[in-house]
Amino acid sequence: MNQALQQLQPYPFEKLRALLGGVTPAADKSPIALSIGEPKHKSPDFVAQALADNLDQLAVYPTTLGLPALREAIANWCQRRFGLPAGVLDAARHVLPVNGTREALFAFTQAVVQRDIDGLVVSPNPFYQIYEGAALLAGAQPHYLPCLEEHGFNPDFDAVGDEVWQRCQILFLCSPGNPTGALVPLETLKKLIALADKFDFVIAADECYSELYFDEANPPAGLLTACAELGRHDFKRCVVFHSLSKRSNLPGLRSGFVAGDADILKAFLLYRTYHGCAMPVQTQLASVAAWNDEAHVRANRDLYREKFDAVLAILDGVLDVQRPDGGFYLWAKTPVEDERFTRELFARQHVTVVPGSYLSREVNGTNPGANRVRMALVAPLAECVAAAERIRDFVKGL
Secondary structure: OOOHHHHOOOHHHHHHHHOOOOOOOOOOOOEEEEEOOOOOOOOOOHHHHHHHHHHHHHOOOOOOOOOHHHHHHHHHHHHHOOOOOOOOOOOOOOOEOOOOOHHHHHHHHHOOOOOOOEEEEOOOOOOOHHHHHHHHHHOOOEEEEEOOHHOOEEEEEHHOOOHHHHHEEEEEEEEOOOOOOOOOOOHHHHHHHHHHHHHEEEEEEOOOOOOOOOOOOOOOHHHHHHHHHHOOOEEEEOOEOOOOOOOOOOOOOEEEEEEEEEHHHHHHHHHHHHHHHOOOHHHHHHHHHHHHHOOHHHHHHHHHHHHHHHHHHHHOOOOOOOOEEOEEEEEEEEEHHHHHHHHHHHHHOOOEEEEEEHHHOOOOOOOOOOOOOOOOOOOOOHHHHHHHHHHHHHHHHO
């Protein structure tokens, strides 16, 4: 067996199940889960219809490269969304469909990392656990950059020494962040591109929450935006990951894309050809419909905006928690230790959240997720309001 498998840590939800396993929640309260970041809003009917209309494609082997129509739809969406000059993102060279970002982030790391015991995969801390597992199984070491409140819940990249950048093979970014909801500023992205050039590493920007934000007039910038503003039309050393899961409430479609550096994507395509992960044709055609429509995405943001407004109004003055820059999580500071908060909230109020320490790693004696919890506002409005009221009552009773 691959010895690196022994280095993998239990997934946060395994730890959560163990934490709550012996707890009997209040019988008079219905369960409300704010733990798993699974979108619960209705999937678009027109996407389901496109899928149904193309079920005859079940008889067709899909290609790993994907349909030209899908790659064109993705390239056009990127151009509209991130302000790219017309034609600079070549659908044939700069875009590759993938089966959701989780699979792609893991596979990308296996393809890019040169097996080297000194090689680093650098990521924010807390982080999406795929970054860590992918690094270990690719033969590199994870290196964690704390995301603390004093730095806006982003890593302090200026504090990273040259010795780390010299060993870095991939820098993972997550913007808006999971679980913090923080955006990496555009000027920071430009500085990181300069560092990637100087030290020859790849920036892998996980932007799967990019379409969940609050100000319709100011959509968050992304790594492609930074490339465009720098005139970097080859997207050298820059790759972005996007998905329909959060944007379009389609987590079960398993559809996303990778875009950026053509040379990297050419090698990644070769890897994926052997990996055997081509997206079914009917899924691709349904995805074209989703990427071509923005009305359902704006409506989705309206629903999240309503929930954040309601929940934050209830928790105001009760918990130390702020509206994030984007995403659908609240990253709340707890008045007691985070595991105790999670366990007792479940026992007394039948509300499930995730301890922040489960989403991060202790480095030099500090866990940046300690004494925080992640709350996913994915349930319907009424459930989110009820959960907030129960949390308010719970905290007041501590």
